[in-house]
Amino acid sequence: MTTASAERVLLLDGQTTQALACARSLGRAGATVLVASARRRPLASWSCYCERQIQLPDESIDSFAQLRQSAAMLGATLVLPLTERSCLLLNAERGEWQREGITVAAPDATTLEQAFDKAHTIRVAERCGIAVPTTRVPSALAECGDIAAELGLPCVVKGRFSSAWMGTHFLRDTGTSYVRTPEELEAAVLRHRQGEYWPVVQRFVPGRGKGIFTVSHGGRPLAWFAHERLRDVRPTGSGSSLRRAAALDPRLERPAERLLREMRWDGPAMVEFRDDGEHEPYLIEVNGRFWGSLQLAISAGVDFPQLWLSALRQKAAPVPQPYRTDVTLRWLWGDAKRLLYVMAGPPPGFPGAFPSRLQGLREVLGAQPPGTRSETWDPADPWPAVGEWVQGIGELLARRSGSDRDRGSAAVRRNRRLPHAFGRSGTSQPEVTTTPYRPGRIG
Ligand SMILES: Nc1ncnc2c1ncn2[C@@H]1O[C@H](COP(=O)(O)OP(=O)(O)O)[C@@H](O)[C@H]1O
Ligand SMILES: [Mg+2]
Structure with missing residues (x-):
């Protein structure tokens, strides 16, 4: 009997490659694996180790509260988030998860912030003498000229958070911008600003x-x-x-x-x-958090x-x-x-x-x-190799039609703090399925 065999692990972000890796690792060790995602047929749910799939209407506090109820009903002992957004949503109600007897497998909010806030990470690294790119966080557009002169151009601009939690919804960053002129710097700073959080401007590091x-x-x-x-x-x-x-x-x-x-x-x-x-x-x-590879x-x-x-x-x-x-x-x-x-x-x-x-x-x-x-093909667990293409092509089509641009922004409309709009989509309850779409269960 292994340690894991008594565990019922709820994996979040089932669409990620790291969720599939966790499903296979923990499933092989004897744990029961439950997979949640806002996607319809997330990658990890194609695995033979996935016992149940839970579909979330979106990534919001309300959906996570409902997910918690489903998880408690299904006897989950541990919840494992695999993206920053899920870590933040879990921590928002960490105590409630733990009161249900479900261990939250993520650092607490104070610890997490040191990594999720890129400006904070750089400060901690500087404090312990680690080489970091020269970094500035402007607090007004007027500072951009001085920053460009100090850092030299080109420089890079990126959001302070990959996904900034705005209290009711996420604002995702669009990826690093490379800036050649002071004018471009101003435009990039505006583009990467996440509400009250001004972006990080850094010297470009070659290599x-x-x-x-x-x-x-x-x-x-x-x-x-x-x-x-x-x-x-x-x-x-x-x-x-x-x-x-x-x-x-x-x-x-x-x-x-x-x-x-x-x-x-x-x-x-x-x-x-x-x-x-x-x-x-x-x-x-x-x-x-666990990484893609x-x-x-x-x-x-x-x-x-x-x-x-x-x-x-x-x-x-x-x-x-x-x-x-x-x-x-x-991959x-x-x-x-x-x-x-x-x-x-x-x-x-x-x-x-x-x-x-x-x-x-x-x-x-x-x-x-x-x-x-x-990475995905495993003869002992073959279906994820199909699921990867079904999910990927579905993602591309959804992006083309503009329907899946940012599920985080859907949360704005469906959040508890905006009750007039909540539940309009018709799927505000997490849906629990035993992965019925899979052609067959193996193992
Ligand atoms: N100061 C920098 N100099 C050169 N490239 C950078 C710098 N900062 C970020 N990048 C590039 O942008 C990518 C994304 O930036 P990163 O800070 O890792 O944010 P995230 O992975 O959250 O988007 C990095 O992997 C790196 O290739
Ligand atoms: Mg990175």
């Missing part, structure tokens, strides 16, 4: 994006993993679509460890740097979801062994998205190298590095 991954307990990392991004989904830098396990680089591990200790971080974290191989790596951000760590031998479950339950965690570095995983749908980004061309002002359309086609359709495996 490659590098991440290092851990689960930390009480500020102490339990295990580390590193990978090499062979292809990013966005050629300007983002999560990867092709990745290879890599040996740990002490130049990244040392500052990441210092930072997480200072934050007293409790839970999963991906610490992101930019590194030109010459200077000290520059800290870019901390993603305080989680399956690679598990396939290489570091089972972070199981490690964290053991830590949360104060059980002796399996001693981490040296992991394999000969594992390369390809096929990520590559399809990359191709679309390449075809669209570089964003205005992007100062780095950007692949041509021909290169883009070659790398995605041509031969892959020896030993490359598909």
Whole structure:
């Protein structure tokens, strides 16, 4: 009997690749897996380990309150959020979840803020002597001229939060902007402002994006993993679509460890740097949740979801062994998205190298590095490999028709704090299904 077999784990954000990785990891360990998402057929619900699927009408406090009721009815023992938005929505009513006997597997709000607020992260990193890009947060447009003179151009502008919680709804950031002139800086600052939060303006750091991954307990990392991004989904830098396990680089591990200790971080974290191989790596951000390429760590031998479950339950965690570095995983749908980004061309002002359309086609359709495996395909759990395309194509079609632009903004209309509009959509109750659309259950 394993630790996990008594657990009924509610995975949120079932549309993400990390949700699928968690479903497989915890399901294999014997846990019962429930999957929730605002999508109709989320990726993780195609897994043979998914016992129940719960569809949320949107991402709002009300939907999460209803989700909590469904979770309690289904006997959930633990809820695991996989995006920043879900972490924030869970923490908004953390006590209520815990009163239902459901452990919230996310750091508390104060700890989380150190990672979710990029300006805060940079301050903590500076305090412990970690190299960071020179960063300014304007409080008026009039400051942009001075900031441009101080940082030099080009510089980058990005929202303070990937998704800023405005009390009733989220405002998502649109991704990093690269700015060449003081006029462009003003426009970008306005574009990335999230309500009262002015954006972060940073010196452009050349080099490659590098991440290092851990689960930390009480500020102490339990295990580390590193990978090499062979292809990013966005050629300007983002999560990867092709990745290879890599040996740990002490130049990244040392500052990441210092930072997480200072934050007293409790839970999963991906610490992101930019590194030109010459200077000290520059800290870019901390993603305080399980990351998109989680399956690679598990396939290489570091089972972070199981490690964290053991830590949360104060059980002796399996001693981490040296992991394999000969594992390369390809996220096929990520590559399809990359191709679309390449075809669209570089964003205005992007100062780095950007692949041509021909290169883009070659790398995605041509031969892959020896030993490359598909991340989603698993003969013991085959349906997610189909689900990935159903979900991805559905996403593209919805975006085209403009119906799914931002489910967070749908929450504005359906939130408890705007009662006149709540429930108009007709699906304000979470729908619980036993994944009926799947052609068959395996295992
Ligand atoms: N100061 C910077 N210099 C160069 N590139 C940057 C800088 N800040 C961010 N980027 C690029 O933008 C990407 C997204 O920024 P990041 O802070 O990681 O936000 P998020 O991942 O939440 O969108 C990074 O992966 C990196 O490629
Ligand atoms: Mg990032």
